[in-house]
Amino acid sequence: MGDFIPLFILVLALIAILLRADFVLTVIYLFIAVFFLGQWWSRRSVSGLSAQRVFTPRAFLNEKVPVSLQICNASLLPVAWLQVHESLPVGLAVDESLSQVISLGGKGQVQYDYVLEGRKRGYYPVGPLLMHSGDLFGLASEQEFVYPPDHLTVYPQIIPLKQVKLPSHSPLGTLRHNQPVYEDPSRVLGKRDYVAGDSLRRVDWKSTAATGRLQVKLFEPSIALETAIFLNLNAEEYDLKSRFDASELAIVVAASLANWIVGLRQSVGLATNGTDPLLGGATPGAPQAPHPIPPRRGRGHLMRILDILARIQLAATFPLGELIQRETVRLPWGTTLLVLSPHLDEALFDGLFQARRAGLSAVLIPCGPVANFEAARSRAEHFGFPLYQVLSERDLDLWRQ
Amino acid sequence: MASPMDMGQSFRQNERLATLVNYGVASLMLVCVVVAILQQAAILAPGWNAGYLLPFCFILSLESMYTHRSLDRQTWLDPEWYLYRGTEWVVILVMLKLVMYLVNGLDGLLAEIRLWGRDFLNSFFNNEFLVVAGIAFVVWILANFFSRELAGLEGDEKLLAAERDSGVIVQRSAIRMNLINLIVILGGAITFMTALQSLVYQLRGPEAVAPPTSGWNVLAYFLLGLLLLSLTQFSILRARWGLASIPISAHLGRRWVTYSLVFLLALSLFVIVLPTRYSVGLLEILQIGLAFLIGFVNLLLLLFSLPLLLLLSLFGGLFGGSETLENFRPPVIPPPADPVGGSSWIELFKSLVFWVALVAITGLSFYYYLLQNRELAGRLRRVSFVNALVQFGGWLRGLLRGWRKTAGAALAAGMQRLRVRRNPEAGAGWGFVNLRRLSPRQRVIFFYLAMVRRGSERGSPRTPAQTPYEYSQALQANFPDVEEDVSGLTEQFVEARYSRHDITPERVGLVQRYWEKIRRALRKSLGRQGGQRKP
Numbered sequence: 056m057g058d059f060i061p062l063f064i065l066v067l068a069l070i071a072i073l074l075r076a077d078f079v080l081t082v083i084y085l086f087i088a089v090f091f092l093g094q095w096w097s098r099r100s101v102s103g104l105s106a107q108r109v110f111t112p113r114a115f116l117n118e119k120v121p122v123s124l125q126i127c128n129a130s131l132l133p134v135a136w137l138q139v140h141e142s143l144p145v146g147l148a149v150d151e152s153l154s155q156v157i158s159l160g161g162k163g164q165v166q167y168d169y170v171l172e173g174r175k176r177g178y179y180p181v182g183p184l185l186m187h188s189g190d191l192f193g194l195a196s197e198q199e200f201v202y203p204p205d206h207l208t209v210y211p212q213i214i215p216l217k218q219v220k221l222p223s224h225s226p227l228g229t230l231r232h233n234q235p236v237y238e239d240p241s242r243v244l245g246k247r248d249y250v251a252g253d254s255l256r257r258v259d260w261k262s263t264a265a266t267g268r269l270q271v272k273l274f275e276p277s278i279a280l281e282t283a284i285f286l287n288l289n290a291e292e293y294d295l296k297s298r299f300d301a302s303e304l305a306i307v308v309a310a311s312l313a314n315w316i317v318g319l320r321q322s323v324g325l326a327t328n329g330t331d332p333l334l335g336g337a338t339p340g341a342p343q344a345p346h347p348i349p350p351r352r353g354r355g356h357l358m359r360i361l362d363i364l365a366r367i368q369l370a371a372t373f374p375l376g377e378l379i380q381r382e383t384v385r386l387p388w389g390t391t392l393l394v395l396s397p398h399l400d401e402a403l404f405d406g407l408f409q410a411r412r413a414g415l416s417a418v419l420i421p422c423g424p425v426a427n428f429e430a431a432r433s434r435a436e437h438f439g440f441p442l443y444q445v446l447s448e449r450d451l452d453l454w455r456q
Numbered sequence: 457m458a459s460p461m462d463m464g465q466s467f468r469q470n471e472r473l474a475t476l477v478n479y480g481v482a483s484l485m486l487v488c489v490v491v492a493i494l495q496q497a498a499i500l501a502p503g504w505n506a507g508y509l510l511p512f513c514f515i516l517s518l519e520s521m522y523t524h525r526s527l528d529r530q531t532w533l534d535p536e537w538y539l540y541r542g543t544e545w546v547v548i549l550v551m552l553k554l555v556m557y558l559v560n561g562l563d564g565l566l567a568e569i570r571l572w573g574r575d576f577l578n579s580f581f582n583n584e585f586l587v588v589a590g591i592a593f594v595v596w597i598l599a600n601f602f603s604r605e606l607a608g609l610e611g612d613e614k615l616l617a618a619e620r621d622s623g624v625i626v627q628r629s630a631i632r633m634n635l636i637n638l639i640v641i642l643g644g645a646i647t648f649m650t651a652l653q654s655l656v657y658q659l660r661g662p663e664a665v666a667p668p669t670s671g672w673n674v675l676a677y678f679l680l681g682l683l684l685l686s687l688t689q690f691s692i693l694r695a696r697w698g699l700a701s702i703p704i705s706a707h708l709g710r711r712w713v714t715y716s717l718v719f720l721l722a723l724s725l726f727v728i729v730l731p732t733r734y735s736v737g738l739l740e741i742l743q744i745g746l747a748f749l750i751g752f753v754n755l756l757l758l759l760f761s762l763p764l765l766l767l768l769s770l771f772g773g774l775f776g777g778s779e780t781l782e783n784f785r786p787p788v789i790p791p792p793a794d795p796v797g798g799s800s801w802i803e804l805f806k807s808l809v810f811w812v813a814l815v816a817i818t819g820l821s822f823y824y825y826l827l828q829n830r831e832l833a834g835r836l837r838r839v840s841f842v843n844a845l846v847q848f849g850g851w852l853r854g855l856l857r858g859w860r861k862t863a864g865a866a867l868a869a870g871m872q873r874l875r876v877r878r879n880p881e882a883g884a885g886w887g888f889v890n891l892r893r894l895s896p897r898q899r900v901i902f903f904y905l906a907m908v909r910r911g912s913e914r915g916s917p918r919t920p921a922q923t924p925y926e927y928s929q930a931l932q933a934n935f936p937d938v939e940e941d942v943s944g945l946t947e948q949f950v951e952a953r954y955s956r957h958d959i960t961p962e963r964v965g966l967v968q969r970y971w972e973k974i975r976r977a978l979r980k981s982l983g984r985q986g987g988q989r990k991p
Contacts, residue, residue, distance in 0.1 A: 063640055064817070066644060067644075067647065068817075070644075070647055070648055070651055071651070074648075074651035074652060074654070074655050075651075075654075075658070076647075076650070076651035076653065076654050076655070076671075077732035078650070078651075078654075078672075078674060078675070078732065079647060079651060079670030079674075079731065080730075081671070081675060081727055081728060081732055082647070082674060082675060082678050083817070084681075084727035084730050084813065085675070085678060085679070085723060085724060085727045086678070087817065087820075088723045088726065088727055089682055089720070089723060092719075092723065093719075096719075133711075135712060135715050136690075136693065136712070137709070138697070138702065140702075154702050154703070155702065155703050155704070155705065156693075156697050156702055156703070156705060156708060157705045157706065157708065158705060158708050158711040158712070166713060189693075191686045191689065191712070191715060191716050191719065192685050192686050192689055193685075193689035193692070254750040332796060335989075438889045448533065
């Protein structure tokens with residue numbers, strides 16, 4: 056479109072030269088000024104554009120997240136027209152898409168407020184914000200400005216659990232236990248008369264002085280529940296038909312168990328063979344499995360686990376048995392392994408048996424349909440591993456009572 | 457975000473505004489064309505007053521565009537079209553005649569009515585009326601052309617929805633190009649006519665007076681043409697957004713028109729003052745520039761060597777030399793060539809601007825030509841001279857860029873220094889503080905901080921790790937005369953700063969007395985020389 060101006064200027068110049076008309080030069084000046092200043096204005100005003108997106112980057116399932124998007128023009132020159140388009144992912148329900156054409160004055164700003172709803176767990180890009188602008192006359196090509204996306208993490212569903220019978224051999228914890236071998240000297244249950252053979256360290260001298268007979272302290276048994284969740288997200292180990300549902304159910308169970316354990320002020324860790332889109336692999340652009348999270352306590356640690364569970368994806372990676380063999384050496388003695396896997400094969404049971412010999416205990420929680428389930432159950436019974444199959448969320452009612 | 461109803465309303469609002477302004481601008485452009493025609497007519501019939509044609513043609517062009525829109529579905533093949541157009545022209549001719557009578561006087565009407573009975577055609581359609589009707593017809597035709605193109609650029613919601621559904625999109629860019637061609641052809645024609653008229657007046661000699669509008673109508677025409685160009689760009693973008701169902705801000709149209717008008721008017725005011733002729737030739741300008749540069753360099757050399765010259769003249773005087781510096785004359789920058797009337801410097805400046813503009817236009821034209829013909833540009837670069845020129849150009853650009861960066865950095869540093877001076881940070885510089893506006897607690901803190909500042913200036917700075925008591929001990933060691941006052945002031949400061957006890961005005965008075973004594977002692981320490989200051 057701007058090509059006609061140079062030609063037209065040439066024609067005017069010819070008229071000016073041939074007919075000695077001075078005023079034509081003024082017209083030529085006008086066209087040249089419009090041509091160059093119009094383009095300069097467009098480039099300059101776009102260079103002053105900036106944007107800012109403000110929202111809470113984490114949300115729980117079905118939570119509404121208000122987002123405030125502010126676009127500012129730092130330049131004194133107004134932006135004649137600006138086409139803005141905010142790309143939003145399909146997984147986040149939005150009332151209406153953000154796409155509009157506006158005009159921004161010099162030092163002007165505009166703010167858009169919209170609400171996202173996390174209906175599905177995941178790691179969603181909010182944006183990018185695409186902005187197009189151009190000059191008033193269409194002489195220059197349009198300018199594009201891209202504001203990079205921010206990300207919203209939607210945590211998986213967490214089902215509140217009340218009573219989950221998990222075995223533990225970690226003494227000196229804060230949870231009550233039946234086995235007297237886990238007596239905790241800091242938790243005094245009561246007193247009784249001294250019997251020959253009792254250690255003198257257990258004598259309660261104050262009671263002895265009061266009663267006139269030797270009294271010894273009784274200690275309450277307690278355990279610590281150090282837990283490591285092993286979540287299998289190797290796509291090849293899932294049944295093709297129920298792959299998606301079963302893997303999502305496993306993630307929900309993992310999140311619920313982690314939440315329950317942290318609620319008891321116990322430590323929990325996470326190891327999984329799924330892929331985290333935030334982590335790059337050996338092949339550029341290929342995601343890799345996240346590093347296992349060692350057992351720790353606290354809400355902050357729980358948030359870290361939930362972050363990974365929000366992002367983690369099913370992928371063809373490596374068997375869970377390999378992960379168990381690799382990671383159990385780092386776990387402290389007495390840790391309970393919670394194995395969430397739909398595929399219970401020989402290699403897995405071997406790994407778990409080795410883990411038991413190292414002082415760890417294991418609980419099998421297959422989520423979704425399991426091939427040869429009866430064989431797997433009998434094997435688990437043989438090894439003494441508790442097994443709780445979860446086919447749907449309703450099966451978790453067992454632990455909600 | 458806007459609801460679908462708001463979107464539609466906003467779209468219609470913008471569409472209506474753009475349509476109105478488009479037709480108004482196009483009509484004004486046709487008025488400029490009529491001015492050019494009348495200027496030509498003035499050469500042939502100097503005394504003819506046809507100024508009334510301007511508003512008449514403005515209204516006529518608006519009417520023509522309106523009827524063109526109304527007859528959107530009818531063509532010249534339909535009989536109704538002829539009826540409509542026929543009646544339209546009867547009305548136009550009658551109105552034109554009435555306007556002529558109003559301007560020329562109603563006596564003319566009465567005189568003509570008497571002649572109608574005898575020879576209606578010749579008396580009604582006299583020469584003047586035929587010329588005026590011809591001009592009106594030309595305007596009417598041109599208005600139809602404009603209307604046709606502008607209508608093609610329009611796009612209301614229904615039309616855009618139909619385009620979207622059918623998949624047949626109107627090529628608005630091509631229509632816009634047609635409009636540009638029309639504007640350019642008309643503009644070229646009136647430019648030629650006006651230039652020709654100027655030439656005729658020049659040839660007639662100095663006694664001939666050119667009409668006052670000579671050239672202004674051309675500038676106005678192109679100004680309006682650029683405005684129309686901007687508005688048609690808005691039409692194209694609007695259609696694009698409408699087809700993509702992207703909502704448009706309700707104020708966008710109004711702002712578009714405002715920005716275009718302001719931009720073009722500002723540019724017009726600027727280009728009007730630019731020179732269109734020169735009184736000093738290009739070579740003369742270059743010669744003056746070179747002489748100026750040489751003179752400036754000489755002056756600089758003289759300034760650097762002046763102390764040496766002074767010394768030499770003194771020695772010369774001591775040994776009986778006769779030459780002194782009084783006989784010395786510094787180099788003078790040569791004045792500009794004697795112009796044809798007016799101030800010499802102004803004429804020189806105007807000529808300079810003219811030549812710069814001309815050289816820039818020529819250079820840019822070559823640049824764009826080579827940009828369009830890259831193959832030719834590649835071949836030219838193989839020529840060693842051209843290659844050397846290009847490399848020199850690149851070196852010069854790099855040099856200028858470096859100077860610009862340095863100048864920019866120096867300017868930024870200077871501005872930063874100015875900002876620091878105006879808004880000093882705490883401790884770097886103290887602005888005026890009105891003690892009466894401070895609360896008693898703040899005043900105690902103020903006096904303590906004043907003591908710290910003065911102490912730092914006198915060689916006893918407070919380190920960040922020092923508590924008030926530690927600093928008090930250090931200060932007492934260096935200024936033993938005011939030990940008690942320093943200790944007392946520190947105590948009061950700690951209480952004011954770290955407790956919630958009430959600070960009474962009496963206590964503030966006490967603190968102020970402490971501070972006065974400490975200040976006097978610190979001032980006295982300025983005269984002290986040497987000595988060790990403990991940190």
